Amino acid sequence: MALIAYKCPRYKVTVVDINPDRIAKWNSDTLPIYEPGLDEVVKAARGRNLFFSTDIEDGIRSSEIIFVSVNTPTKTFGTGAGMAADLQYWEKTARQIRDCADSPKIIVEKSTLPVKTAQAMQRILTAGDYKNRFEVLSNPEFLAEGTAISDLEHPDRVLIGSAETPGGLKARDELVEIYANWVPQARILTTSIWSSELSKLVSNAFLAQKISSINSISALCEKTDANVAEVAKAVGMDSRLGDKFLNASVGFGGSCFKKDILNLVYLCRYYGLDEVADYWEGVVRINEYQQERFVINMLSNMFNTLAGKKICLLGFAFKANTGDTRESPAIHISRRLVEERARLVLTDPQALENARTDLKDLTGRIDYIDDPYAASSGCDAIAVITEWQAYKALDFEKIYGSMTKPAFIFDGRNILDHERLFKIGFNVFPIGKPALTHFEEAAGGACR
Ligand code: UDX
Numbered sequence: 001m002a003l004i005a006y007k008c009p010r011y012k013v014t015v016v017d018i019n020p021d022r023i024a025k026w027n028s029d030t031l032p033i034y035e036p037g038l039d040e041v042v043k044a045a046r047g048r049n050l051f052f053s054t055d056i057e058d059g060i061r062s063s064e065i066i067f068v069s070v071n072t073p074t075k076t077f078g079t080g081a082g083m084a085a086d087l088q089y090w091e092k093t094a095r096q097i098r099d100c101a102d103s104p105k106i107i108v109e110k111s112t113l114p115v116k117t118a119q120a121m122q123r124i125l126t127a128g129d130y131k132n133r134f135e136v137l138s139n140p141e142f143l144a145e146g147t148a149i150s151d152l153e154h155p156d157r158v159l160i161g162s163a164e165t166p167g168g169l170k171a172r173d174e175l176v177e178i179y180a181n182w183v184p185q186a187r188i189l190t191t192s193i194w195s196s197e198l199s200k201l202v203s204n205a206f207l208a209q210k211i212s213s214i215n216s217i218s219a220l221c222e223k224t225d226a227n228v229a230e231v232a233k234a235v236g237m238d239s240r241l242g243d244k245f246l247n248a249s250v251g252f253g254g255s256c257f258k259k260d261i262l263n264l265v266y267l268c269r270y271y272g273l274d275e276v277a278d279y280w281e282g283v284v285r286i287n288e289y290q291q292e293r294f295v296i297n298m299l300s301n302m303f304n305t306l307a308g309k310k311i312c313l314l315g316f317a318f319k320a321n322t323g324d325t326r327e328s329p330a331i332h333i334s335r336r337l338v339e340e341r342a343r344l345v346l347t348d349p350q351a352l353e354n355a356r357t358d359l360k361d362l363t364g365r366i367d368y369i370d371d372p373y374a375a376s377s378g379c380d381a382i383a384v385i386t387e388w389q390a391y392k393a394l395d396f397e398k399i400y401g402s403m404t405k406p407a408f409i410f411d412g413r414n415i416l417d418h419e420r421l422f423k424i425g426f427n428v429f430p431i432g433k434p435a436l437t438h439f440e441e442a443a444g445g446a447c448r
Contacts, residue, residue: 001067003152005050006041007182014051016059026052034323034350037149060100065174067139068093069110074259083266085114085259094124097134104133106171110141112260114267115198118161135171137162138193140200145254146321158188161196168193201264205280208257210245212286218248218432219293228432229414248432250385250412251290253318253328258284291329294383294431295336298410301429301437302381306340310404312376315386315413316348316355323350329412330385331358338365347375349388373399381408387415400424406438 005013017023025032027046031039042050053059060066070093075086090111097107107125109118118136125134138161143151158179162172176188191199218228228248236243252258261284268277299306318328325331330346334355337344344366346355352368359366369375372391376382376399384391392415400407409421410429418428422436429435 002038002041002045002050003149004178005045005048008178009045009049011178012049012051013045014053014059014063016053016056018054018056020054023052023054035148036146036321041149056096057100060097060105061102063105064103065106065108065178066097067108067110068097069141072111072113072259074262080266083262083269085112085263085266087113087117087120090117090121091124094121098125098127101132101134105135106174107134107136108175109136109138109197112140112200112204112256112263113138113197114263115194115201117197118193133167135163135167136193137168137171137175138196139175140196142200142203145324146319153182155183155187158183159191159196159199160188161191161193163193201260201267204256204260205264205283207245208252208261208287209280209283211247211249211252212283212290214246214248215251215290215431216286218290221432222297222434225434226432227434231432247387248414249290249329249387250294250333250431251287251329253326253330254324255326258287258327288332291332292336294329294410294412295333295340297429298337298381298383298408299340301410301427301435302408306337306342308341308343309380310343310345310378311337311381311383312345312347312372312379314347314372314376314382314384314391315351315388316346317351317386317388320387320389323348323354325351325354325358328358328385330355333383333385334359334366335362338362343367345369345375345379347372348386349390351386373402377402378404379407380404381410383410384412384415387413391415392417396421396426397424400426 001013001015004011015026022032031042068090070089072085072087072090075081075084090113097105107121118138121136122134125136140159142155160172160175162168172190176190179188214228214232217231221228221231232246232248235241236246261280265277265281268280302309313330313334316328316330317323317325334344334346346352346366346368347370348355352370356368372394380403407426408429409416409426411418412431414430414433418430418433418436421428425438427437427439
């Protein structure tokens with residue numbers, strides 16, 4: 001919304017939320033989320049044509065187009081618990097819009113929703129003695145965190161789904177007109193509303209599937225002395241497959257991938273498509289396996305005991321350039337390491353506050369330290385969880401000097417210079433590449 005306001009000064013954009021603290025932060029110098037470039041965009045538009053408010057009713061009444069971006073988390077109760085999307089916030093919002101509106105509105109589904117939600121929304125909006133005309137459009141968001149502003153400025157595509165009725169097509173054209181202020185027409189894709197809703201789930205499922213595919217192969221590489229980076233390069237040079245999203249890792253995190261795949265799986269099962277559901281569920285299973293495998297690798301390479309050992313996690317966010325920790329592999333890994341009775345030290349340039357909340361039940365068993373040098377001092381092992389660029393530039397000789405020996409590095413993102421670390425003295429365990437260890441030196445040379 002900030003970017004729409006920034007790009008289109010002639011539209012007035014009002015963002016409303018029930019949470020007064022969050023709105024106060026959006027109106028302050030310290031925004032409630034860290035996102036590169038966002039501060040500048042908000043500062044340029046705020047007070048001009050971008051406003052943040054808790055007056056939801058006024059926001060509804062005074063707007064012609066309403067983007068509904070409430071959260072649709074995985075349901076935690078009843079039928080579909082752990083799989084289906086929880087639509088209660090969406091439905092409440094639809095009812096509120098219907099009850100407050102005193103003129104026709106275009107309702108835009110921005111939240112990620114199961115296919116066919118628009119139909120339910122239309123039914124709610126037009127139930128009872130409603131006085132107005134509502135057109136529901138689907139306009140899923142494809143931005144990724146950490147690159148949100150450039151993704152919004154130069155999107156691969158903007159997807160707009162509408163009913164194929166005169167009213168639906170007219171509403172669609174109004175939304176197209178907004179994006180056409182900065183997005184080339186050829187990148188604005190219009191489809192049926194059902195295709196649009198489904199495409200968002202499928203896009204995330206395909207992206208996550210690419211990561212799980214390479215992560216599954218990383219396990220095989222570790223058994224066979226193949227190098228997953230070389231395999232990924234060879235595979236990715238096939239233009240039919242593409243070279244993006246082939247970085248083996250500790251597993252994908254973030255608020256979208258797991259939730260959306262489970263939602264897709266639930267939809268498939270609902271329609272009796274068990275084979276299709278099983279196929280996509282495998283993507284989530286491999287992701288869980290990859291996180292657990294990382295812990296087991298640490299355990300088995302550190303002589304099958306982590307009890308009393310001090311381990312530093314470099315990074316806690318689910319990816320670099322964000323403070324977001326939702327579904328971060330760091331959460332599972334931290335819990336497992338504490339279960340193994342390791343002493344944990346967490347460091348991250350942006351995510352420590354969220355990490356404390358995620359692990360608040362483990363208070364007293366984990367230290368949170370901003371400075372990576374102080375965090376790794378006295379540790380037996382370092383595990384790289386987030387691919388922050390700053391970690392590449394750390395002085396690893398200094399870090400090695402301050403650590404307990406033998407010193408281990410488990411690079412869960414393959415971002416460090418493994419040969420160099422090995423030369424410094426570390427025992428190095430990348431993902432999907434041969435380990436570099438010093439253990440067999442006495443028996444005749446380094447074990448590479
Ligand atoms: C994702 C989609 O990319 C975006 O289109 C959608 O709108 C929301 O969900 P996001 O979750 O912000 O965006 O981040 P993304 O860059 O997709 O990364 C997701 C996870 O996959 C991160 O944990 C990341 O570290 C991991 N990842 C990504 C890998 O492990 N390997 C890769 O090659 C790429």
